[in-house]
Amino acid sequence: MGEAPKEKVIEGQLLWTPREEFKNNSNVTQYMEWLRINRGKDFADYDALWQWSVTDIEDFWASIWDYFKIESSTPYKQVLDRRIMPNAKWFEGSLVNYTEHLLRHERTAKADEQVFHHLTETTPLAHMTWHELARQVRILATQMRTLGVKPGDRVVSYMPNVPETAIAMMATTAIGAVWSSAAPEFGVKTVIERFSQIEPKLMFAADGYRFGGKVFRREAEVRRIASELPTLERIVWLPFIEAGNMVPDIPHTISWSQLMSHADVSRESFKFERVPYDHPLWVVFSSGTTGLPKAIVHSHVGVLLEHQKLMHFQLDLKPNSVFFFYTTTGWMMWNLVMASLITGSSAVLYDGSPAFPSDLLWKVAAETGATSFGASPTFVQMMEKEGLVPSQKYDLSKMETMMVAGAPSTPETFNWCYRSVKKDLWVTSQSGGTEICSGFVGATPTKSVHAGEIQTRMLGMDVHSWSDDGKELVDEVGELVVTKPFPSMPVYFWKDTDGKRYHDAYFDTFKDADGNPIWRHGDFIKINKRGGCYIYGRSDSTLNRYGVRIGTAEIYRAVEQVEGVADSLIVCVELPGGHFFMPLFLRLKPDVVFDDVLQKKISAKLREDCSPRHVPDRMYAIEQIPYTLTGKKMEVPIRKLLMGWPLEKSASRDAMMNPTSIDYFVTFAQESIDYQWRPSDASANA
Template sequence: MVKEGELLWTPRPEFAARSNLAQYMRWLYGNRGLDFKDYESLWQWSVTDIEAFWASIWDYFQVCSDQPYTRVLSQRVMPGANWFEGSRVNYAEHLLRAEAERGEAPVFHHLSENRPLARMSWNELGRQVRILATQLRALGIGPGDRVVSYMPNVPETAIAMMAAVAIGAVWSSAAPEFGVKTVIERFAQIQPKLLFAADGYRFGGKDFAREGEVRQIVEALPSLERVVWLPYLEPQGGLPALPGVLSWGNLLDRQDVPGESFRFERVEHDHPLWIVFSSGTTGLPKAIVHSHVGALAEHLKLTHFHFGLSADSVMFFYSTTGWMMWNLLLAALLTGAGVVLYDGNPAYPSLDLLWRLAADTGVTSFGASPTYVQMMEKARLQPKERFDLSRLESVIVAGAPSTPETFDWFYKAVKQDLWVTSQSGGTEACSGFVGAAPLLPVHAGEIQTRMLGMDVHAWSEDGQELIDQVGELVVTSPFPSMPIHFWNDTGGKRYRESYFEVYPGIWRHGDFIKINARGGCYIYGRSDSTLNRYGVRIGTAEIYRAVEQVEEVADSLVVCCELPGGQFFMPLFLKLKPGVELDDGLRERIAARLRQDCSPRHVPDRMYAVDAVPYTLTGKKMEVPVRKILMGWPLEKAASRDAMMNPETIDWFLRFAQESTDYRWRTAE
C-alpha cells in the first residue's frame, strides 16, 4: 500500500519552465528586480510584503479599472480590511475579456442527461451575455439588486450569472435539487428582485419536475418582481402561471448588442459581486458576500498559478450550481481556457461517463471530489485502457480530504505523467488556502503547498505555531477574497463569531491541518467534529482512510460524543457492501487495521452497520449533525433535511438515538 508522503511525481523541467507560475517569477525579476530561488521563498514574500504582492497581481494581469486604486490595502486587520480602494472594476468584464482573441474557439463544452454534447463559442457567449444584460437593464435591474437562480449546470445559468454581474447586480445560485425550504432559507435573507428558474432537471435517468417547487419559492419571496423561465426538461413547454414570468427564449431573441457599444458596470471596491451560502446543515445558512475586486484578484492568481490554466486549456470539474466550485469553474474563463459543463449523475449510465466526456472534449484539467474517486477506485476502473487522455495534464481533487490511495489510483489507472493535486479552501473564501504549484513534486496524500498570498499556519489551542503536528488552520494576514460581510449581519456579529472568536484578529477556518517541514499540507477534516480520545485530538479523515481500505466497507462515519465527568464515547458507523454482515470477525479486522495504520486511540468504542452515510448537498459527511442527534438534540435543531443529499439516511440515526438498547452510554455509566 502506498505510504503517506511517498514521492509519486516530479515535474519535467519543460513543464515547470512553461508554467504560468514560472513566467510570473521571470516577470517579477524583470519588472520588480525580485529574484526568488524557489516557490517557498516566493510564498514567503507574498505573505510578508502583502501590498507589493497583490499590486504585482494587478499589474501582471493588467486589471481593467476606470481609475487607479489609491492603495492596495487599507490596513492589515481582520475583519475590516479594504482592498484596492478607489478602483472601479467588473468581474464579468474580465471573464469575457478573452472573447476578442478567442472568437469562434469553444468556451463551453456542455453535456447533460437530456441534451447531447454541444459547444458554444466565445463570440456566442459574449453575444448572449450582452443581450441578456441589456434586457435586465430594461426590466429595471440595476447595481445592487439581487438576482437569483434555481437552475442546473447548463450554459444558460452561466450566461445569467455573467449578465447579472455585468450590470452590477448581485448574483446568488441554488441547485435545482435543493428542496423548497433550503432555497427559501437562502433567498429570503437577501430579498431578490428577479429569479431565473428551470422547469426541472434529469438525474440518473429520472426526470424531476420543479414547477411546483418554483411556485412555492416565488410565493415565499415577496420581493420578486420577475421570473425568467427556462424550459429545460420540456423545451416546447409553455410558461407557467407565475407573476411577472418571462420566457428565456423571448428575452434572448433580440437584436445583437455589439461589444463596443455595451457598457459593463464598473463598481467600487466594496460592491457585492455574489452571495454564496454555507451548507446550512445546522442553523440558518450564512449569506457570505464577496466583492468584485477581491474575487477578481484572487481568481486571477488561483486559476493561472495554482490551477495552471491558459488559453490552450480545457477545465472540467464535476459540480452543481449550488457549490462554490461552480463559481471557480467559470473563473477559468479569466485565463482564456475552455470549460466543460456537465449536468447529471456522474456515474450514469456508467461509472466511466466523466472520463468519456474528458476524452471527447480534450480536457487538460480534470476535477472531482474524493468521494467520486473512491467510487472509481473501488470499482477498479482503468480509464487509461479505454479513453484517449493524451491532453490531460492535471487533476484537481477538492471538497474533502484526499487519501494517499486516491493519488496513487490516478497514477496507476489514468496516467503516469500527471500533476495530481488536492486543493482545499472554502465557500467563505470562494477559493483555496492550500493547493498546488507546478514547480513542486507530488507526494501521496499531500497538498503541495500554501497558496500565494494565503498566510496559512497550523496553530495549537493556545496559539502556538505547529510544524509536523495537527493543529487549527488559521490565516494570520488579510486576503482579498475574504467576505466583505454577511448579508443582514448587523454590526458584523455573526461574521466575527464564525471566524475570529477563538483567536481575535486571526481567521480560524475550522479545519484541522498539518504542515510539514517542506511546506506540504494535510487536511484532517473539520475541527468542529473533533474526535477526542484520551486527551488527544484526532481528525476524522485519518480514520476514514484506514477503515475504507477494508474490502467489505463501502463508506463510514465516525463521531465523538461527550459524556458526563469528562468522558467520551466514539462510535463508528459502517455502510457495508451488499451481502456483508458486521460480525465479530469483521469488527476485529477493522480495529486491527486502525491500530496498525493509526494508533490504538483511533479504535472506536463501538461499531454499527448502517444503510447509508448522510451527506450534505455539497458532498460532505454530516459528522456534526449526527453527533448532535446522538447527544439528544432534536432533528430540527441538529440538521435540515433540505440541506442533505440523501435526507432519508438521517432517520436511522434518529431511531438509533431514541430506541437502541445499546445506547446507555448517553448517560453516565
C-alpha cells in the same frame, strides 16, 4: 486487461516530479521571471515566492494587479488600508467589473474558438464559442436593465449546470447586480432560507433537472419559492426538461427565449458596470451551525484578484486548456469553473449524475480533450471500488492535471490516479471554502507530488497550523489559521449590520500579538517541514459531506418538525480511506416507536426541505442528547469521540448539563465498530 496490481503507498511517499519543460512553461515560472525583470525580485523557488507573498502582501497583490493588467475606470488609492481582519479594504478607489475580465478573451478569440463544451444526461455534447457567449451575455444584460434591474439588486437562480445559467450569472454581474445560486435538487425550505435573506428582485428558474435517468420536475417548487419571496418582481423561465415547454402561470414569469430574442448589442456599445472595491459580486451560502445559513458577500475586486492568481498560478490554466470539474450550481466549485474563463481556457459543463454510467465523466474528459480534470475523492473511491481503469478505455493523452477537491484525499486516492489514469500526471488536492471562493492550500506545477499531501500553501495566503493556545505547529495537527488579510475575504455577511455573526464565525478564537483577530477556518491541518499540507476534516460542528458543507441547524430544523421527534444531534465523521459516516441520533417523544416508518419520514423530510445530501447514513434512538451548561448541543465532542479520541480529550463532564448523556457515546465509539470502516453511500451524490 483490468486494473494494474496495487502497490502499497504510504502518506508522504514521492509519486511524481514535474519535468523541467513542464515547470519552465508554467504560468508561475513566467510570473517569477516578470518579477525579476520588472520588480527586481529574484526568487529561487516557489517557497521563496510564497514567503514574499505573505510578508510583503501589499507588493504582492499590487504585482498581481499590474501583471494581469486589471482594467479600472480610476486608479486605486492604496492596495490595503490596514493589516487588520476583518473589514480590511482592498484597492479602495478602483472601479472594476468581474465579468468584464471573464469575457476579455472574446476580443482576441478566433471565430470558432470554443469556451464551453456542454452536455446533459439526454443531450449530446455541444459547444459554444467565446463570441456567442459574450453576445448572449450582452443581450440578456441589456434586457435585465430594461426590466429595471439596477446595480446592487439581487438576482437568484434555481437552475442546472448549463450554459444558460452561466450566461445569467455573467449578465447579472456585468450590470452590477448581485448573483446567488441554488442547485435545483435543493428542497424548497433550503432555498427559501437562503434567498429570503437577500430579498431578490429577479429569479432564473428551470422546469426541472435529470439525475440518474430520472426526471425531477420543479414547477411546483418554483411556485412555492416565489410565493415566499415578496420582493420578487420577475421570474425568467427556462424549459430545460422539455424544450418549448409553456411558461407556467406563475405571476410575472417570462420565458428565457423571449428575453433572448432581442437584437444583438455590440461590444463597443455595451457598458459593463464598473463598481467600487466593496460592491457585492455574489452572495454564497455556507453552513449555518446555528440559525440560518451564512449569507457571505464577496466583492468584484477581491474575487477578481484572487481568481487571477488561483487559476493562473495554482491551477496553471492557459488559453489552450480545457477545464472539467464535476459540480452542481449549488457548490462553490461551480463559481470556480466559471473563473477558469479568466485565463482564456474553455470549460466543460455537465449536468446529471457522475455515474450514469459509471465511466461517463472519463468519456466526457476524452471527448472534450480535458487538460485538467477534477472531482471529489468520493468519486475516485467509487471508480476504484468498481475496478475502472480509464486509461485502458479512453484517450486521456491531453490530460495534464487531475484535481481532487471537496474533502481530504488519501494516499490511496493519489495512487489510483497514477495507476489507472496516467503515470505522468500532476495530481493535485486543494482545500479552501465557500467563505473565500478559493483555496488556502493547494497546488503548484513546480513542486513534486507526495501521496495524500497537498503540495503547498497558496500565494498570498498566510496559512499556519496553531495549537489551542495559539502556538505554531510543524508536523503536528492543529487549527488552520490565516494570520494576514487577503482580498477574497468576505466583505460582510448580508444583514449582519454590526458584523457580529461574521466575527463569531471566524475571529472569536485567536488573536495576534497586538490583540488583532486571526482567521480560524474550522479545519484541522498539518504542515510539514517542506511545506506540504494535510487536511484532516472539520474542527467544528459543520458537516462536510461529499465536499459540500452542511450546517447542523438545517438538519435540526427539518428533523425536529417530524412528529414524534423531541430532539436530535448529528455529526459527520471522516474515516480512513477518505470515507464519511454521518449518523443521526434522535430523542423521541414518549411512546413513539423507532421503526422504519419513522426513519423513512425523517429521510423524506430532509430530502424535501433540504437535499439528498442531508439524509444521514444511519439513525439511532437514544435517551438523552448531551448539552453543555450553556445549552449548546455537544456536536464537536461527540464527533471527536466517534473519531477515536479518548473521553478526557473530547469532553468535560463538569461542563455538561446532563453528564450521564455522554456514556452512550463512549460505549457507541468502543463497541459499534461497524461504522468505523463503512463508507457512506455515495452513489447518488459522489
